[in-house]
Amino acid sequence: MTALIGYARVSKADGSQVHDLQRDALAQAGVDANNVYEDAASGKKEDRPGLTACMKALRRGDTLVVWKLDRLGRDLRHLVNLVDDLTQRHIGLKVLAGEGASIDTSTANGRLVFGIFAALAEFERALIIERTKAGLAAARARGRNGGAPFKMTPAKLRLAQAAMGKPETKVADLCAELGITRQTLYRFVDPKGALRTDGERLLMRKAKK
Incomplete structure (x- = not known):
């Protein structure tokens, strides 16, 4: 009902x-x-x-x-x-x-x-994925496989937000794609993709620049 x-x-x-x-x-x-x-x-x-x-x-x-x-x-x-x-x-x-x-x-x-x-949500996710992949490709071209190890960036965080909470998302695959550990991921977002305190701070620092 x-x-x-x-x-x-x-x-x-x-x-x-x-x-x-x-x-x-x-x-x-x-x-x-x-x-x-x-x-x-x-x-x-x-x-x-x-x-x-x-x-x-x-x-x-x-x-x-x-x-x-x-x-x-x-x-x-x-x-x-x-x-x-x-x-x-x-x-x-x-x-x-x-x-x-x-x-x-x-x-x-x-x-x-x-x-x-x-x-709009789909468009935003597509842009985030595109930018993140471009950043990872650029990092690999400079000899850094997967970008800076264990570091969360605003672009990675937005991708994590969009991906987490979706039934088809596999956390291990997401972490491998972003070049971060599971511990780092859950430090910034919860299992449903909502921002934790560190995630809010990271985006606030980005907005102030």
């Missing part, structure tokens, strides 16, 4: 913002109050237990309902990856307000927008 699963997030945990507006919108959309998961955290914060529980609760054929698109993703990359995960699991998405309100996979237009997100 399919279900509507809601997710709500406010930006501050000090009580200055409340979930009531989002709860009311989700209820009006038909989401049972027992199927609503919530967080009180910044959109940039990686640790969102409500979202983690929500993603685990979703089953094939269910629909994830959010008030606005910015309640869901930390940033565009995170949002694209989330939508790609939903697509792979045959889970729908419905956005009730804001610019993302055209996303409703029960409609033709909504499925089109949903498909664009999936295409």
Whole structure:
């Protein structure tokens, strides 16, 4: 039996913002109050237990309902990856307000927008793979087989993010392709591809350069 699963997030945990507006919108959309998961955290914060529980609760054929698109993703990359995960699991998405309100996979237009997100995720993965392979080839041409040993780079990290969590990914093969150890891989990402603290720091250092 399919279900509507809601997710709500406010930006501050000090009580200055409340979930009531989002709860009311989700209820009006038909989401049972027992199927609503919530967080009180910044959109940039990686640790969102409500979202983690929500993603685990979703089953094939269910629909994830959010008030606005910015309640869901930390940033565009995170949002694209989330939508790609939903697509792979045959889970729908419905956005009730804001610019993302055209996303409703029960409609033709909504499925089109949903498909664009999936295409963006595929495009990003292809670019990451291409750049990583080019970098490894350049390293081999300079006499360094596999690049710098045991070193994680932003390009490798993004490839690891895209590959981890996919059922067909073999960790040993991924580590061999990236030229890193399994220990190094799990230092930066978890088994589902989510960034760990060291991964966040690495990408932040890259962004500041």
